[in-house]
Amino acid sequence: MSGGSLAGRLVLVAGATSASGAAVARALTSAGAAVVAVGTRPDALEALQASVPGVATHVCDLSDLGAVTALASDVHAAAGRIDGLVHLVGGWRGGGSIAGQSDDDWDFFDRAFRTLRNTTRVFYDDLVASPAGRLAFVSSTAVDSPTAGAANYAAAKAAADTWVRAVAQGLRKDGPDSAAATVFVVGALTGLQAHLGDEVVRLWSAPPADVNGARVPLTAAEPLEPRMNQ
Secondary structure: OOOOOOOOOEEEEEOOOOHHHHHHHHHHHHOOOEEEEEEOOHHHHHHHHHHOOOOEEEEOOOOOHHHHHHHHHHHHHHHOOOOEEEEOOOOOOOOOOOOOOOHHHHHHHHHHHHHHHHHHHHHHHHHHHOOOEEEEEEEEHHHOOOOHHHHHHHHHHHHHHHHHHHHHHHHHHHOOOOEEEEEEEEOOOOOOHHHHHHHHHHHHHOOHHHHOOEEEEOOOOOOOOOEEOO
16 A cells, blocks of 8 residues: 555445535545545546546445345455545435425435435444544534525535534544544535645544534634534
8 A cells, every 4th residue: 555644444425426525535645645546437437537547436326224234245345444434425405495305306315315324324333443534524613603595505514514513522432532424514515625635634633632523614814723523
C-alpha cells in the first residue's frame, strides 16, 4: 500500500459517484487509504475508477439491508474490516409550500435515510474494532433553519443528523479511545467538495473525543470549529 497518513486504513465511501464522493475518494487515496467506493450505477463507478485509480468499486442498493450485509461479507473477504465509513448518499428535492411536500419526495429522502441506517448498523462493529474507526456524514444548515418549501428535506436530514449523533454516543461507550462519528454541516456542497475531502482525511489525525458527536460547519471562508452535541 502507498504511504501517507492513512496508510493501512480501509474506508468505504457510500454514494461515491457524486462529485463529493469522487473528491473524498481522491483525498483518501492521496493520503494512502484503501477505498471501497459504493454506488448503484456501474457506468458511474467505472468512470470513478478511471478518475481515481486504485479504488475498489461495488454496486449495491444500500437501502436494502440484505444487500448491505452481503456487501460487508464481500468487503471483509477481499480486504478485511473497514476503518472508516463516509456516507454521501443524498440529494435535494423541494416543494413550494407545506402543501407541496409530496409523498414521492419524502420516499426519496426516506430511502437515503435507510441507506445511512443500514450501513451504520452493518459496519458499526468494524468501526468499534478498528484502532481508528471514523464515520462521517454530511448534514445541512436546513436542520437548524428549516423552511416550508424544504420541509421534507429538512426533516429527513434532521433524522439522519440525529442518527449519526446517536451512533456517536454508542461509540463513546464502545470505543471511546479509538472511534468517532462526525457530522459536517453545509448549506450546499457546490465548490466545497475538495474541502470536504480534506476534512474527512483530517478526522483520523484528530483525537476521537474531539470529533465524536461534533457537528462541524463546512464553509469556504471560515475555519472549521466543531460544535459538540453531547
